[in-house]
Amino acid sequence: MSDADAPQPGAPPDGPRVVSTGGDRSDGIVRCERCGASEASLNVATGMLRCGFCRYEWRTENALVTFDLDGAIGELSGVVVGSGTADVTADPSVTLRCTACGADVVIDTTAGVQARCHWCRHTLSLTEQVPNGAVPDMLLPFRVPKADAVTRVAEFVGKRTFFAHPRFRAEFTPENVMGVYLPYMVVDVNAHARVAGEGEHQTRSYTVQVRNSEGETRSERRYDADVYDVRRAFDVHVDDLTVESSAERLDRDTERTSNNVINTILPFDVENGVRYDPRYLQGFTSERRDVDVDALRGAVHQQVGDIARWRADETIDHYDRGVRWDSTDVDVHGERWVSAYLPVWLYSYLEEKKDGSTLLHYVAVNGRTGETMGSIPLNKGRLALVAGVVEAFALVAAVVLWVLM
Amino acid sequence: MTGAVVLAADVLASSGGGDGSGKAILLALLLAGPLFYGWVHLRYRNTDKRHHHESETRSQMLDVQAQDTHIGSRTGLTSARMKGANSRKVRAP
Numbered sequence: 001m002s003d004a005d006a007p008q009p010g011a012p013p014d015g016p017r018v019v020s021t022g023g024d025r026s027d028g029i030v031r032c033e034r035c036g037a038s039e040a041s042l043n044v045a046t047g048m049l050r051c052g053f054c055r056y057e058w059r060t061e062n063a064l065v066t067f068d069l070d071g072a073i074g075e076l077s078g079v080v081v082g083s084g085t086a087d088v089t090a091d092p093s094v095t096l097r098c099t100a101c102g103a104d105v106v107i108d109t110t111a112g113v114q115a116r117c118h119w120c121r122h123t124l125s126l127t128e129q130v131p132n133g134a135v136p137d138m139l140l141p142f143r144v145p146k147a148d149a150v151t152r153v154a155e156f157v158g159k160r161t162f163f164a165h166p167r168f169r170a171e172f173t174p175e176n177v178m179g180v181y182l183p184y185m186v187v188d189v190n191a192h193a194r195v196a197g198e199g200e201h202q203t204r205s206y207t208v209q210v211r212n213s214e215g216e217t218r219s220e221r222r223y224d225a226d227v228y229d230v231r232r233a234f235d236v237h238v239d240d241l242t243v244e245s246s247a248e249r250l251d252r253d254t255e256r257t258s259n260n261v262i263n264t265i266l267p268f269d270v271e272n273g274v275r276y277d278p279r280y281l282q283g284f285t286s287e288r289r290d291v292d293v294d295a296l297r298g299a300v301h302q303q304v305g306d307i308a309r310w311r312a313d314e315t316i317d318h319y320d321r322g323v324r325w326d327s328t329d330v331d332v333h334g335e336r337w338v339s340a341y342l343p344v345w346l347y348s349y350l351e352e353k354k355d356g357s358t359l360l361h362y363v364a365v366n367g368r369t370g371e372t373m374g375s376i377p378l379n380k381g382r383l384a385l386v387a388g389v390v391e392a393f394a395l396v397a398a399v400v401l402w403v404l405m
Numbered sequence: 406m407t408g409a410v411v412l413a414a415d416v417l418a419s420s421g422g423g424d425g426s427g428k429a430i431l432l433a434l435l436l437a438g439p440l441f442y443g444w445v446h447l448r449y450r451n452t453d454k455r456h457h458h459e460s461e462t463r464s465q466m467l468d469v470q471a472q473d474t475h476i477g478s479r480t481g482l483t484s485a486r487m488k489g490a491n492s493r494k495v496r497a498p
Contacts, residue, residue: 198476405431
């Protein structure tokens with residue numbers, strides 16, 4: 001265990017082990033290593049930061065390797081957290097002092113983590129980890145360029161235009177896609193799982209003649225099976241389980257939101273995440289984390305149970321008729337939490353319904369893999385009309401079939 | 406609407422060959438309108454889509470201990486699949 005991994009002073013003995021990912025950087029001007037300019041941004045083509053003045057490019061360290069957050073999962077014990085996962089307690093507004101001219105500049109971290117000094121025009125960045133959820137442990141830079149995202153959104157919507165709402169079709173402008181860093185927790189879990197239930201193995205299959213109430217006979221298949229009590233116990237190591245850490249994104253009620261399409265474009269190659277640097281956010285927007293580790297732990301453990309059952313499926317080939325699991329128990333021995341900003345291209349459209357309610361539709365593109373998913377507002381009148389015509393033709397076909405049977 | 410699609414799919418899947426398949430086609434024709442509506446709804450709104458964390462998350466299974474005990478037999482079963490089988494369901498117990 002390195003010094004960085006040492007328990008924090010004042011932390012309870014059974015509390016989480018906090019790995020500091022903030023370093024010694026302070027807020028204010030973050031300068032180019034070569035020319036000292038304060039403006040740099042991500043070059044999506046190379047994945048490196050590029051100075052806005054001298055064009056010097058450099059790569060920042062891999063976050064998980066640098067902070068030793070990628071150690072063997074089997075050796076995980078207790079709770080290990082990156083310092084960027086601290087409970088959200090502070091005000092989202094932060095005052096930065098410009099180190100060039102001394103002016104105070106207020107940043108609302110719900111909207112971004114950079115601002116320009118209104119006196120000397122230097123770019124100021126929020127780098128220090130204050131517990132307001134705005135500065136994560138790591139960040140995965142965009143790899144899919146905007147032009148590619150625009151093409152993917154246009155193709156996705158282009159395949160779904162006939163039943164799309166007419167106003168959506170008229171207003172659709174794929175160039176309005178926005179690059180957003182969304183907040184997630186990336187979790188490694190070392191657990192022991194036990195699943196128990198009942199399985200059936202077919203021993204015989206045969207045909208019987210069955211007589212119905214009208215005296216007619218027909219052939220039916222019958223099956224015999226052996227029944228087993230099935231139990232599996234194993235260690236399960238879950239690597240980089242990724243969950244949303246924004247209350248808004250965790251709402252998956254499809255009557256209210258289309259957040260499920262953003263969830264669908266997971267997973268990301270989080271193992272390539274870099275140490276957080278606000279300059280990666282230049283030209284993009286970011287969403288502040290507002291959910292803590294404790295609030296997400298139950299959902300994460302439930303997902304570990306899902307993964308355990310899925311893996312247990314590999315061991316039940318003998319049960320060709322299926323297995324009914326009656327219980328799943330997961331004992332978590334160790335877990336490691338890292339907060340991350342992950343890149344998503346988002347096209348959004350607010351549908352205003354006749355009853356006055358609204359529904360925000362998204363088309364989301366994974367900023368690393370390009371996986372695309374979306375929600376398109378429907379022209380329900382047209383759809384109902386066409387479905388009615390389909391039903392009418394099908395009814396005629398059904399009558400013909402009924403006569404012939 | 407999504408429920409209607411799932412219900413119809415289940416009915417179609419559970420019907421066997423011979424006379425059963427004719428009834429399944431008849432049922433599909435009777436439900437063609439709602440099925441079409443549901444299919445288009447899902448294709449446009451994608452309300453059924455989610456991240457498949459159970460299969461898309463990297464994981465390792467180690468030190469597997471299996472215990473299988475024969476507890477009986479069942480005869481004359483009408484379905485080719487075990488009743489209540491849930492090993493591929495994500496929210497099983």
